Amino acid sequence: MSKQEMVDNRFSIRIAELEELLIQLVKVRSVVSSAGEHDIIDFIEEYVRNWDYFRARPEQVVRIPSAGDLLGRSSLLVCVSGRESSDAVVMIGHTDTVEVDDYGPLADLATTPDLLESALKSGQRHLYPQAQSDLESGKYLWGRGTLDMKAGVASELLLLKQLAENPESFKGHVIALFVCDEEGNSAGMISAIDVLKQWRDTKGLKICGVINTDYHTAQYPGDEAYYLFRGSVGKIMPVFYIRTLETHAGDPFAGLDANLVLAELINEINLNPKYSDYAGDEISVPPITLKVEDLKEVYSVKTNHEAWTLISVPLFEQTPVDVMEKMLDAANIAAENSLVRYYQYQREYNKQAGIPTETIHPDFEILSLAELIDRVAARLGEGTDHLIDRYLASVLDEVDTREQTLHLIRQLELLLPDRRPRIVVGFAPPFYPAVS
Structure with missing residues (x-):
């Protein structure tokens, strides 16, 4: 030999x-x-x-x-x-x-590569064309x-x-x-x-x-190159809490639907390269939502007046301050667009219904979580650290850290004296700084 x-x-x-x-x-x-x-x-x-x-x-x-x-x-x-x-x-x-729930009826086979491959080849789960081609090639382990x-x-x-x-x-x-x-x-x-x-x-x-040694896949369809990356991409997680004005479903223009505002916010930020980061000639992938939810806990004919979302924002060189400025701008854009849409639809409806006047709502207030904490602390005459500890104490062992952030925002926002529409922007864990 x-x-x-x-x-x-x-x-x-x-x-x-x-x-x-x-x-x-x-x-x-x-x-x-x-x-x-x-x-x-x-x-x-x-x-x-x-x-x-x-x-x-x-x-x-x-x-x-x-x-x-x-x-x-x-x-x-x-x-x-x-x-x-x-x-x-x-x-x-x-x-x-x-999780493995996306495997559907094959979830029990998701971690047994040989049985999963056999089930896929027998047609128990339809695959999109590229995955089907990979399956037929016999070059891949599945699971x-x-x-x-x-x-x-x-x-x-x-x-x-x-x-x-x-x-x-x-x-x-x-x-x-x-x-x-x-x-x-x-x-x-x-x-x-x-x-x-x-x-x-x-x-x-x-x-x-x-x-x-984590994985990396093709950067675009047909990409057959292999990549070695130096450094690491950071990540920060903006959280948006939206509070609007509730009403009865039979009188929708008397209030302002939080889900309308949330939809405008997602439309502004989600997958938008405007909010990507740059390092030299490289651009980060754009932000994407990781959780979207209204906060109405039971069914009723009262409209929803609270909603929130978590958005993953990759980092190259941006600081948290940079990201916060961009997210506050995005919140302002979403608030403005939602009111434009609201008044447009109200006028169209009023014209057809023969209603002579329109309902005017207060403008949105956009503020950061840090501003909210400072304002409430000043109102109560309490130190900010003590305030945060006091309002988080009841949930520290009950919910995860992102839900804790939401809980803090909701509790503090309720202490503000006015009930105007409001978007609070903060950061939720985890935070990973970029390393280059």
């Missing part, structure tokens, strides 16, 4: 091992905020602790509880050390996935988490295994962080960073770089 044949054979064996490991990882269903998040970390920990390297060095596998996590989830730090050096490289990968991002996790584990089998082949340290809750609140990474810092400082390490 030639040297090239030996290399090719070794490569084929590793690819087969990688595929087998990936399938095992996918079969551990680890939907975010489910018990499966415990199972996947258990699987990875057991997998690496069975290596001879970690049998001799068990302290280099560290279970990291997520601080304050009501679900008790954990992440994992795994370190393989080579010849003596303070240099270290960190790999990161998340072990959770998004939730195969791409995002258990293929990356499997690659990191296999690299660690190779290094652990030959620690004399390299200098320094390779550290992997396998974190939970990436698809939700990043509880895993937030706690893992603290442990990584302690690990670095205790061992006197110099972190030379961080590698994230």
Whole structure:
């Protein structure tokens, strides 16, 4: 066997091992905020602790509880050390996935790649043309988490295994962080960073770089290029709370529908490159809504006067101040457009109904959450920190952090003396600064 044949054979064996490991990882269903998040970390920990390297060095596998996590989830730090050096490289990968409800009747098969592929080939779920072509090609593994991002996790584990089998082949340290809750609140990474810092400082390490093996797909139809990105895109989450004037459904122009305003707001911001960020000749993807909801809890003929939305805004170079200015401008545009539409429809209706006068509503007030907090604190003669703590105390263990932000806005807005239409713009967790 030639040297090239030996290399090719070794490569084929590793690819087969990688595929087998990936399938095992996918079969551990680890939907975010489910018990499966415990199972996947258990699987990875057991997998690496069975290596001879970690049998001799068990302290280099560290279970990291997520601080304050009501679900008790954990992440994992795994370190393989080579010849003596303070240099270290960190790999990161998340072990959770998004939900599987979009698989419909095949949801039970979503994490069994072979059975899912067979079901798809038998026509149990219709696919759009590109996906159907991929299915027929036989080149893909199917299932939730195969791409995002258990293929990356499997690659990191296999690299660690190779290094652990030959620690004399390299200098320094390779550290992997396998974190939970990436698809939700990043509880895993937030706690893992603290442990990584302690690990670095205790061992006197110099972190030379961080590698994230999460997926990347084609940037446009027909794109066959592979991309390597330097740095990371940031993310900030504007929250908009809309409060208008309720009325009876039989007298709709006597009030102002919050959903009308919400629709104008979404129309202004959602997918609009006007609100993208730039770095050199690169443009970020535009903002998109992640939650849209009116706040009417029961059915009645009273119109809806409260609504809210969360919008994901990617960051390259913009600061939170920059984004807030843009979002306040967008709120003003939405308020103006909704009133223009309201008065236009009212005039058309009044003309046909023979109504001689029109209802005039107060103009919108647009303000930031920071302004709302300051105004209420001044009105009550109370410090802002104490005010926030007091109104959040009842929901800290009841709802997630985004709902907590909404709760704070609603409670404080009620304390304003006037009942004019209002849009409050704030930020809800999580916030990730861009790194370039």
